[in-house]
Structures are given as structure tokens and as C-alpha cells.
Amino acid sequence: MRDRALALFASAARSRPASACACALACAAVALLGCAAARAQLVPDSQDFAIIERGRYLATVADCAACHTDPATKQPFAGGQPIETPFGIVRAANITPDAQTGIGNWSDDDFDAAVRRGRMPDGGHLYPAMPYPYFARMSKDDVLAMRAYLRTVPAVYNPVKTDQLPFPLSIRAGMALWNALYFEPGEFEPDAGQSAQWNRGAYLVRGPGHCGACHTPKTFLGGDKSDRRLEGYAIQGWFAPNINGGNGGIANWSVTDIAEYLQKGHNRFAAASGPMQEVVERSGSQMTSGDVEAIATYLEQQHSEGAGGSATVVAANDPRMAAGSAIYTDLCSACHKKDGSGVAYLIPNLAGAASVAARDPTSVLRVLISGAQSAATAAEPTAPAMPAYGRQLNDAQIAAVATYVRNSWGHASTPVSAGEVGKQRKRLSAD
């Protein structure tokens, strides 16, 4: 009964967006106190409110429910949701306390091994669709706090067949080799030369926040290119842009700009849509201001290692630019303005949004063809949307306007071909 009551409390707190911020702050303070007390006992009390609440908060930071919610019943953590990977579909496991189909029978060490090492209680391997290479950076205390929280959620009987990859990827033992290539164990080590805020941000980005799962370029086997952290990667029909604040797509964003984007879904440049809409609505907007600012502080100081920004601007007299400019004036400029500046917090500033001049035009094309719904948060409830122009414009026209916005207002990026538009269109119509 006690567990159930706590779970109810937690869910009630989440369902009131207006008070979520204050509540989360208060809970974070409680969590710190509780943490010290728990350490003194050696064996943490998994029914300690402070630990459960800390676990709930970390599960929000990690956005566990994004993948582990049952798509049919909308039951959080009951699993079954198909996760798209470059190699096929993996289904998220049931992580409710159900003994038969969930993780009710797991020991704390079993849970820790799965979350931080990708290993099942029977010794088998998880696929890295479960971002254990990131969660490996978390402290054991944090992982066990998440475990304590997950014990309190309703147990749901829901058998999930997680393996659906084709042969030979279906052989999970192959993951031992993958781990040897890409998995770097080891908790996060604070950098003594940086501030506590920077280190907290680094911990959240590299650990529970697992930002690199989408934003870091991958090898052909889906492993992170560890020398090109957060430099951008195409995933789920979107391009997760380079988010290194020093010299990437958000180089002109301040710490406040980054923090506002993560917490409100909107800042003076851009609007969160696509996968980031979900990240903001479920995770960023539910985090404490302190943590969001820590993430922003860390990201703002990161530098891209790899090549980037080498594209030369497409000349204004290029026929694609001329056509693009005409289409832009006719269809886009009423909202985004002639100079691309848009309306702060409402209509993205095309000169300053990270996705526009990314090296990969996937997101630009997607937004032009299918439109995009932006995030709705308590701070920014408007949630404006970009209309779809896929029916009105043909491939060459979309290529022209994409080339134009990617090479105007100080941008220089590769032109887009009609063929690329056609490919994206085909992909979107298959979705």
C-alpha cells in the first residue's frame, strides 16, 4: 500500500504542470538530504521516500518512459514499444515490478548490470537501443534509486518479445564483440578543473540524459564515433544537429538560450519538434532549473572535433537560389520574415535555428514536406506548428527553398538536390 500511495503521489505531482517546477525543486532538495542519510546506513532503504523520489526524477531525466511505455495501453514502463534502430526493430522491455513478465524478480545487482553494462540476469546481452553505454556513467546510487522508484510503479503483466532483429543480428552473443569495440565501462569522473555546475551538466549529458544516443555520429555498426561527440546524426527521419556550443549549429546560443530550449521547448531562435518535442515535453520541462542550466553550461563549452562548416555558400545568382528566394518570399516570409528572423518563441529564426544549416538537410526537408508540431510546455503552451508544404511544392521546388534557407543570412551549407527531397518524401510517406 505504501508503494502504491507514493506512486500515486509521484504521478499527481507530474500531472500538474504549473506546479511541477516548484515541486521538482523541493523534491531535489529532499533527495540530497535523503542521499546522505542513506549512505550512512550502508544498505540503502529502498522504501525511503527521498530515494524513490530521486529515482523518479532520474527516470524523468533519462526519459525511460519514452521507450518503455506500452503503446497499446499507454501504461508507463510496461514495455512493448518498437524502437527503431539502423538494423531493425527492437522492442522495449517491461520494467514494471511484475514477477513473470517484468523485472520483479531481479536483484538490485541484476538491475545495475542491465542498466550500466547491458547484461541480463542470465548473462545475455542487451542491444544498445537500451542506452547502457551512457548509463554506464551513472553512479550505482543513482541507478539503485531508479530501481527503488520502479519498484513502486504498478506491476503490469505484459509479455514482450524484445528480439525482433533479423539473423545474424538476432544472435545476441554478437553483442560481446560490439561491446569490445564500442562499450567503455566506467562511472563519470568529475573534472577537477571545471565548476560543479559544469560537472553536473557533463554527468547528465553523458550519463542519464544520453544526449549522444541521437546527437553523436555513429559507425556502421551503430557505435558512437567517440572522437566526434554530439556532432550530429540522422535518426528516425530527422537530423539531430551538432549541439557543441563552441563551434557547432548552436554556436550563437547562450547558456540561457540552450536552457530555455530544453526547459520550455522554445527560445528566441528555435522550437523543439520531432524527437526533441518529446524530449522537452517528457524530460527537459520536468527537470529542475539547476540541472537544465548545468546541461546548458556544459554544452555551451563543448567544441566539435570533426570537420564541419567547410561548405561554401551557394551563390545568390545560382538558379536554385533564385527559385528558392522566390518561393521563400511567396510562402515563407509572411511568418519567418524576409530576413529569416521569425518571431521569438513563436516562429523559428531561420538564421539562428540549429537545424537549418546542419551538414545534413534531413530535418529541413522533413519540416518542409510534412510540417512539424512544436513542443507544448507549461512555460510555453502555444505549441505553434509549421504547416506541411509537401503537396504544394514538388521535389525541385523544395530543394530550391531548402538550398535558399541553408545559404542565406550568413549560412553556408551544401545545396539540396531534388533527388534528396524525393528520397525523404518516399521515406516519410512510408512512415
Added chain:
Amino acid sequence: MARRLPAKDVVIVGLGWTGSILANELTDAGLEVLAIERGPWRNTATDYPPNAAQDELRYRIRHELFLRPEQTTFTFRNKMDETALPIRTWGAFMPPNGVGGGGVHWNAETWRFLPSDFVLRTHLTQRYGARFLPQDMTIQDWGVTYDELEPHYDAFEYLCGTCGTAGNLKGQIQDGGNPFEGSRSRPYPNPAQPQPFSHTLFAKAARELGYKPFPQPSGNMSRAYVNPLGVRLGPCTYCGFCEWFGCGNYSKASPQTTILPVLVRKPNFVARDNCEVTRINMDASGRRAKGVTFVDTSGQEWEQPAQLVILAAYTIFNVQLLMLSGIGKRYDPAKNEGVIGRNFTHQTISDVVSFFDKSKFVFNPFIASGAIGMCIDEFNGDNFDHGPHGFVGGGYMGQVQTNGRPIETTPVPPGTPRWGAKWKQAVRDNYQCALKPGTGVHGSMYSYRDVYLDLDPTYRDRFDRPLVRITMDFHDNELKQNAFLTDKFAEIFTAMGAKQVVKEYRKGPYDITKYQTTHLCGGAVMGTDPKTSALNRYLQSWDVPNLFVMGASAFPQNAGYNPTGTVAALAYWSAKAIREQYLKNPGPLVHA
């Protein structure tokens, strides 16, 4: 057989402006609220994006956003001794449909009524004597005053980001604003929209004639705005596709752009679209509403119990639901008894089309917004001495041309053939140098004993319910008013330098096929006496205390302004009474 749903604290019928306002206020008070909307959900980016919205044929001519007469309609006649026939295509007014209601397709002309409008009978009787009013005119006081509504007008203007120039700030008359308006507690939240050439020229001529022109208060944004709920609007792009259209640019105040983004996030709010409420269910005493019955698109009937019922549908549908649910005494014009259906009114609109020298005037009429325009208020309400003129009432007038759309707005001089090469040439010659304000003279319509709503004896809807029957005609008072105002209006265009001014007077009989406005009013009016009003001053039913009726159906008569500002102010006023008085002590808020 109706299936019964779990009870709610509040059920709201209709999710337009007033439904959204009440839902927001009552969910803030912690109540569980369900809104039931007959039409579809409407969403800016997917239902009327800027790449589809500007389609005059689809929206203006073919009435995309409005109720389909196939779903339900009304019957109409001018006189009590005529047989009414069903309206099969909309003409004189456009019944809205869908989430956002009229707030989606309105022009966003956001006026306040004059202080004297709320005490009309008292005011006119005091100034001119009771015998000055026509004997069959049934105008009455509202039971609420301008001063009581002022904070609620203000709330709505700040919700919408209304753009305008104050004319009376805390009793001080302000240059550039409407000097006749009631005192406002603070300025408009946004400056007035910049005015195009013809509107500016009209203001100049009006000023030279001794009038005090001012920009029409507009819910089309002059700049980006964030309202007190945290919802953002973008600046208007002056596309000229506003009235009849949804705004794809987040630039026109509507429930979608001001309230709904906050409302849909609330865990204690639920909306059901595409569901039509067929009746209010009463308990055995006939003094208490138990909830409503509605039908979904599959024909399934559902019973929704609720503690509090809010009618927030369009004027006629509010009245229809009261009649079909047996609430209140139906109006009988022969005996002059009963209240439901009584004091039904519309508007008295006319226009002046003027033609200028094309070598000197290029107006670019397509640069426009829904509420753009320069107006004068000298001939509204009782702002002038009616004694010599033999009528009461009036209206604002102005160059409020809201579009230069190719199908609707191609004025040609009288005598031009209606089609063919000569017509085309005349359109070419005049498009840039002719002016055609949409509702140039926006006159009042006062209430009369023989203008009313009742249930049609013959025609029935798809649920076998009688259709509402409209009995309406113009009276001499309104026709005289219109002739006087139209002449005054025309003088200004002459002073602007028009070479030809064509006066399009409003003439009787009332024509159901010609568009005037969608401002139908009355039928369930508010007041101080249950014998002559359906609702008390808080919009609470005299007969059923847990029923409140929003909307212009509460207007005892219509003033010479667009009604939405007053409709919304009344909704906030009523919501405040529910929150602060009714919830503490559910029962009649006024004892007659």
C-alpha cells in the same frame, strides 16, 4: 437507449469563445469540466494553414467553416401571418461550427458597448420621454452596468491582445481614440494596427468634417504578443483573408490562439467534438438540470450527468435547447407573455461604395486585416440628439475595408453589365480605385414584440425535433436610422474626393439571403424581472439555478457594435459570479 457516462462537475455545450472562457475559469476553480462541441476539432496548422487558408471559393463562397444546413437549419418568415420555410443555404448570417466557434472565422473587431446601452430603456425614457419610443419596441435594461463589466472587457482585451487607441482612460478623453467610449481602466494591450491608404484618407476627411476618427479595436495583432495565460500570437501579415477564414499565422485572436493551448493541458478538462447535445435533462421538480443528452456521429445517444450546465452555443441553439428542454416559459407574442424566444434581434447594416479617379488614387485594397479601419462613433447609440430625427439607435461607421478578394470585392459602377468584356474592363478600371467597406454602417437593431423565435410547427431536424422558426422584419425605426446614418457616411466619401458615391441603404423587408453580420442576439435575454427576461444579471436561468446561458442570446437588444467583446465580458462576469458566489452557495444568485 442513452448510455450514461460518469458525472462531471460541469458540462459546457459548445466550445467557442464563451465555452473556452468558462472552461478555463471553472477548471481554474478546480472543477471537472467537460465541453461538448457539435462540430470538429480545429487546429491552426492542420486545418487552415497559410498555404490553404486563403481560398475564397472554399471558405467565403462555399462556407467551409460553417454549420452545414443538412445537419440542422432554421425556418424563416418576415411576419407572423406568413408560413416560414427552411433556410437551405446560409445568407443573412453564418452559424459557426466546430471548436473555436465564431472565434475562428470572425474579423476580430473587438468593441465595448456604450455605458448607456446597458440601461437603454431608462436612458432613452429619461432623455426623450416614454412616448418617443415606438409602442411595440420591447427594449429593456440589461441588469448589469458598463462599470460592472469594465474589468471583464479588460480581461478579454488582454487575453486577445486587442490593438487600439484608448479614447477614455480613467475618465480622461484621449486624442486619437473614441471619445464616446466608456471609461477604461488601462490602455489597450497593443497599439492600433497601422492603417492603409484609403483608411487614412477616410480619417482625414472625417476629421475635416468635424468628427473624431479612431482606429477600430482589432484582434489582429499589430505586433507579437504574449497574453496573461502565456499563449503567444504573431504579428498580422495583412493578407486580407480574415473574416470567413481561420488565421494560419497565429495572428488573429481566437480560442485556438489564446485559451485552448492552456486548456488542453489541464487534467480536469475534457472536450468531446463531433457530438451534438439534443437536450438538457431535468429532474422531476423541473427546477434542476441533471445534465445533458448528446448524440455522437455513430448515432449513439449518451447521457452526461453534471452538477452545473453551461449553455455556450450560438444564439439560436441556446434558445432551441431551452425550448426543447422545457426550461422557462416560451414567448407568446399574441399575449406578450413568456420569455424564451423573446427580444430576438440582428443588426442594421448598410454600405457605401465609392469610385475614385484611377489616375489619382491607388488603394491596394488587398492590404487588409479583419478589423483594420478608421471609424467614427458620433452617430452610435445615443451619442447624438435623436429628438429631431424621430428614431432611436445608431451605429459606428467607418472605412473598415477588410479585403480586396477577387470574387467578393470587385466593385463596379451602377449600370455596368454583370458579366462579359465590359464587366471585366470595369473591374480592371475600378479594382484599385474603388472602396467598399464590409460593414460600413454598423447599426443597432432594437427589439420588438413581433420579432422572435419559436418552434416551427412543420419542419423537423434529423432527430425529429422541431426546427427553430425565425420571425423577423425591419421596423421603421431601424430603416430611418439607417437612411440617416448612410447619408452621413456617404458625405465622408464625397469629402475624400470620390467621383461617384453609391449608397446601398438597408431596406425592408428583412432579407434572409443577404449577408449582414452573424450578430444574432436575444431570445434568452438577461434582465431584472423574470417576466421579461430568461436570465438574471449573472446569466443564470431564473427557473433552473444550476443552468447558466452564455452568449449574445442574453442581449435584450443589439447595439451598434460588433458583439464579441460584450459576449466575452459577460462570460467573464458570469464566471466570476459562479466562482465567487454560486459555488459557495449553489442556488439562485438573485431573488426576484
